[in-house]
Amino acid sequence: MKVKELQEQLEALDPELDVLCYTEDKRLLTEGRGFLLLAIEGTERTEAEHTRLDDGTPYLKLGVSPAATPLALLQVTSDF
Numbered sequence: 084m085k086v087k088e089l090q091e092q093l094e095a096l097d098p099e100l101d102v103l104c105y106t107e108d109k110r111l112l113t114e115g116r117g118f119l120l121l122a123i124e125g126t127e128r129t130e131a132e133h134t135r136l137d138d139g140t141p142y143l144k145l146g147v148s149p150a151a152t153p154l155a156l157l158q159v160t161s162d163f
Contacts, residue, residue, distance in 0.1 A: 086155050104159055110140075122163035127156045 093102075104121040111119050130151040131143040143154075 104157070119161070121159035121161055123157050124160050125158045127158060129154055129156055 102123055104123065105118060106121075107118050129145060130147045131145045131154055132148060132150045133152070134142050134144055136142050144151075
């Protein structure tokens with residue numbers, strides 16, 4: 084998702100609503116949990132290379148390099 088797309092979707096909502104991240108991704112869940120909630124703490128612009136770990140997990144190599152691209156990151160926490 085691009086920043087512009089996220090902005091458009093958020094603009095369609097009541098601006099006084101709290102925003103949480105929600106996932107049912109089985110790779111992130113602990114046993115007995117049907118979903119995971121995260122609260123957004125902030126945003127950040129960074130440069131990174133998209134890559135995958137040996138097990139196929141998506142990963143970022145943070146830092147400026149010829150293969151790096153600019154990214155917007157949401158900083159999230161499960162402690163809210």
